[in-house]
Amino acid sequence: MGSCIICGVDVDGGRICDPHQEDAVFDFRGSSADQLVPDRFYRGVVDGYAEFGVFIDLAPGVTGLLHRSELDRRLDSLEWEPGDDVFVQVKGVRDNGNIDLAWSIRQADREFRGALVQDGDTEHLPEADADGDESDDGATEADLDDAADGDEAAEADETADAAESEEAAEAVDDDSETVGDDALENEAVDDETDATEAVDDDSEAVDAAAESETGEPEPDGDSGVESGEADEADETDDRERVEIGTLSEAVGDAVRIDGEVVGVRQTGGPTVFEVRDETGVVDVAAFVEPGVRAYPDVEVGDAVRIDGDVESHRGDVQVESEALVLLEGEGAETVRRRLAEALTDEARPEGLQPLAGDETVAQLADGLLDAAEAVRRAVLESRPIVVRHPATADGYVAGAAVERAVLPLIRDEHAKSDAEYHYFTRRPLDDPVYDMDAATNDATRMLQDRDRHDEKLPLFLLVGTGSTTESADGIDLLSVYGVDAVVVDAEVADPETREAVDTLVSPEIESVEGDLSTGALVASLASAVNDAVRADLRHLPAVSYWGETPDRYVDLARDAGYDVERVAELREAVALEAYYQSYQDKRELVSDLLFEDGGNLAAHVSEQFREKLETEVETATANLVTEAVDGVEFDVLDTDGYTHRYDFPPTALLLDDLHRRSANGEAHATVGIGTDELYLRTNEDVSVRDVAERAAELAPAADVTTAGLREGKIEFLSGERDAVEDAVVAAVAEAF
Numbered sequence: 001m002g003s004c005i006i007c008g009v010d011v012d013g014g015r016i017c018d019p020h021q022e023d024a025v026f027d028f029r030g031s032s033a034d035q036l037v038p039d040r041f042y043r044g045v046v047d048g049y050a051e052f053g054v055f056i057d058l059a060p061g062v063t064g065l066l067h068r069s070e071l072d073r074r075l076d077s078l079e080w081e082p083g084d085d086v087f088v089q090v091k092g093v094r095d096n097g098n099i100d101l102a103w104s105i106r107q108a109d110r111e112f113r114g115a116l117v118q119d120g121d122t123e124h125l126p127e128a129d130a131d132g133d134e135s136d137d138g139a140t141e142a143d144l145d146d147a148a149d150g151d152e153a154a155e156a157d158e159t160a161d162a163a164e165s166e167e168a169a170e171a172v173d174d175d176s177e178t179v180g181d182d183a184l185e186n187e188a189v190d191d192e193t194d195a196t197e198a199v200d201d202d203s204e205a206v207d208a209a210a211e212s213e214t215g216e217p218e219p220d221g222d223s224g225v226e227s228g229e230a231d232e233a234d235e236t237d238d239r240e241r242v243e244i245g246t247l248s249e250a251v252g253d254a255v256r257i258d259g260e261v262v263g264v265r266q267t268g269g270p271t272v273f274e275v276r277d278e279t280g281v282v283d284v285a286a287f288v289e290p291g292v293r294a295y296p297d298v299e300v301g302d303a304v305r306i307d308g309d310v311e312s313h314r315g316d317v318q319v320e321s322e323a324l325v326l327l328e329g330e331g332a333e334t335v336r337r338r339l340a341e342a343l344t345d346e347a348r349p350e351g352l353q354p355l356a357g358d359e360t361v362a363q364l365a366d367g368l369l370d371a372a373e374a375v376r377r378a379v380l381e382s383r384p385i386v387v388r389h390p391a392t393a394d395g396y397v398a399g400a401a402v403e404r405a406v407l408p409l410i411r412d413e414h415a416k417s418d419a420e421y422h423y424f425t426r427r428p429l430d431d432p433v434y435d436m437d438a439a440t441n442d443a444t445r446m447l448q449d450r451d452r453h454d455e456k457l458p459l460f461l462l463v464g465t466g467s468t469t470e471s472a473d474g475i476d477l478l479s480v481y482g483v484d485a486v487v488v489d490a491e492v493a494d495p496e497t498r499e500a501v502d503t504l505v506s507p508e509i510e511s512v513e514g515d516l517s518t519g520a521l522v523a524s525l526a527s528a529v530n531d532a533v534r535a536d537l538r539h540l541p542a543v544s545y546w547g548e549t550p551d552r553y554v555d556l557a558r559d560a561g562y563d564v565e566r567v568a569e570l571r572e573a574v575a576l577e578a579y580y581q582s583y584q585d586k587r588e589l590v591s592d593l594l595f596e597d598g599g600n601l602a603a604h605v606s607e608q609f610r611e612k613l614e615t616e617v618e619t620a621t622a623n624l625v626t627e628a629v630d631g632v633e634f635d636v637l638d639t640d641g642y643t644h645r646y647d648f649p650p651t652a653l654l655l656d657d658l659h660r661r662s663a664n665g666e667a668h669a670t671v672g673i674g675t676d677e678l679y680l681r682t683n684e685d686v687s688v689r690d691v692a693e694r695a696a697e698l699a700p701a702a703d704v705t706t707a708g709l710r711e712g713k714i715e716f717l718s719g720e721r722d723a724v725e726d727a728v729v730a731a732v733a734e735a736f
Contacts, residue, residue: 064100066088072587240256243278259339260303278339305324308320355527356556401540403591433707467491492709523537540594545571619642620642636673639651670682681712686735
């Protein structure tokens with residue numbers, strides 16, 4: 001039985017516990033793919049490229065495929081060369097021996113919390129010397145191997161020194177018989193301290209060797225931190241403060257930076273502090289020994305002064321610290337004042353210029369500027385941004401607009417090349433309601449990131465969702481943790497949601513009337529967040545409309561080079577891709593469709609969209625039941641019997657298309673009813689919530705509830721299906 005190299009708990013037959021499997025990196029020395037453990041991270045070597053991905057050698061004769069769909073960037077933008085050491089995650093091994101690999105955002109030893117060798121079916125600590133002796137640290141880096149050669153000699157010296165210290169301690173004990181009981185209780189601790197000091201003296205040579213080999217400075221042996229005023233920290237050092245935003249021009253220089261700690265992560269090597277000043281953010285590496293927390297008293301939010309050397313690692317600027325001082329009093333206040341002034345100056349946009357000069361959007365300017373300020377402030381505060389939107393064409397257009405605006409700001413703010421994947425996440429929703437399922441998922445992720453990586457709690461931006469009472473429980477869960485939530489919705493919003501979220505933008509709240517989609521509203525928000533991408537966003541509002549697209553947005557898209565046919569192709573292509581893997585953001589694919597595609601991709605996907613939709617519409621139309629009730633014509637479709645419920649198109653999109661085709665200007669409604677859910681479409685302004693409430697009165701045993709206003713979705717008990725159908729038809733007829 002061994003112990004986990006990260007948390008120390010007992011482990012049967014290994015050196016890593018189950019909760020920390022993904023925190024360590026493994027050097028595989030086995031001979032068969034069957035010996036690999038799914039979900040673990042492994043070191044590999046790039047073997048070569050193919051059209052569909054990258055082949056990675058995990059060991060001689062053991063090669064896996066990292067498919068391009070698993071990458072967090074485009075394949076042709078990957079900078080790996082054959083022979084490069086890389087880090088990947090094993091997703092699984094197929095029956096034929098093929099190994100499926102996944103991308104690892106961690107691409108350096110120091111970003112893992114530990115390292116192990118997997119030799120076939122066994123695992124052990126990395127060898128410290130040629131004789132195979134194991135290091136006492138499971139996270140030992142290769143650069144420290146030479147320093148470990150002196151361990152045996154150091155142990156002998158330490159034993160002798162410890163004995164001398166014990167004799168000295170006994171002499172002190174003889175002279176201390178008159179001390180009080182409290183002092184006697186502390187003598188054992190004092191003795192151990194004396195012995196430790198002797199050992200530490202003899203360990204300086206080993207520490208110096210480690211520093212010489214790694215180039216990483218060694219803080220105080222107790223991993224502590226100095227504190228005090230800036231002038232008192234180092235009276236002999238006359239370095240001047242350097243702004244973080246200029247460090248890319250100072251690689252190789254010794255610098256001093258003042259800033260606020262915005263993140264701390266412990267790697268298998270150094271402790272990495274993310275430090276921000278008024279000009280940017282940089283990683284600061286502080287090293288004690290592999291996997292040991294440096295400066296444990298320094299936490300997120302502390303003001304610090306750092307002296308160190310600027311280095312470049314894999315294209316990222318990083319500071320290797322020589323000394324870290326915890327600032328207090330006036331020094332800390334100066335840092336925070338600079339940051340506050342910079343935030344105030346940078347976060348608030350100068351004004352809102354609605355795309356196409358939309359007057360409806362202009363009336364919502366105050367709320368949109370508040371939302372834009374919240375997004376920009378999150379970027380400047382190194383706070384992750386989580387965007388939630390429905391998995392529809394309109395929802396994806398809105399989410400992609402924000403993404404297009406925010407990612408360049410994150411790149412400008414952070415030196416790390418992968419910061420845009422760390423600080424911005426877009427998570428589509430299967431249903432256009434931010435319910436407890438979605439909120440629980442988000443809360444779990446953010447708490448894990450906070451506890452495991454010292455990450456700040458994120459800003460949640462909900463677009464096209466979160467504004468109705470159906471989302472109240474989910475938003476309440478977030479509010480328990482004090483996270484900021486911003487809701488931007490062009491559809492119906494309930495007034496009571498204003499108290500549940502920090503910022504709510506909705507025409508319903510402001511009593512603004514106009515033909516507005518969420519994509520159009522959020523595209524103007526995105527232009528306020530980052531005016532530099534305004535030209536990229538001009539065609540998006542037109543793409544977001546399924547019905548009658550306002551002329552102002554048709555003209556704007558045409559001016560941007562997108563005619564009506566091209567806009568339709570984009571809309572249909574996004575709708576199809578939104579359906580498949582609906583919970584995935586598909587960042588690169590959506591970006592290719594909306595911003596980078598020369599025409600071939602969207603045209604190809606939209607053709608599939610039309611073929612699949614026409615096939616389903618043909619089947620559904622043949623099975624519509626038409627009836628007239630009180631002057632209202634109803635088309636009723638049994639969605640259980642006459643649709644492919646688990647294939648494209650989704651029921652909501654199918655009903656939309658059926659209704660557009662059948663509505664002829666007269667009082668008309670289209671109803672799709674399944675086992676326990678019903679979708680309603682009308683050509684009059686009929687409130688789905690009012691219909692559900694009236695149907696609940698007419699069918700009291702059916703437990704009728706509104707499940708999604710935006711989709712026109714009503715849920716009920718399956719045993720009362722016939723009663724609910726009659727009740728909804730009657731309620732709609734009354735409402736016309």
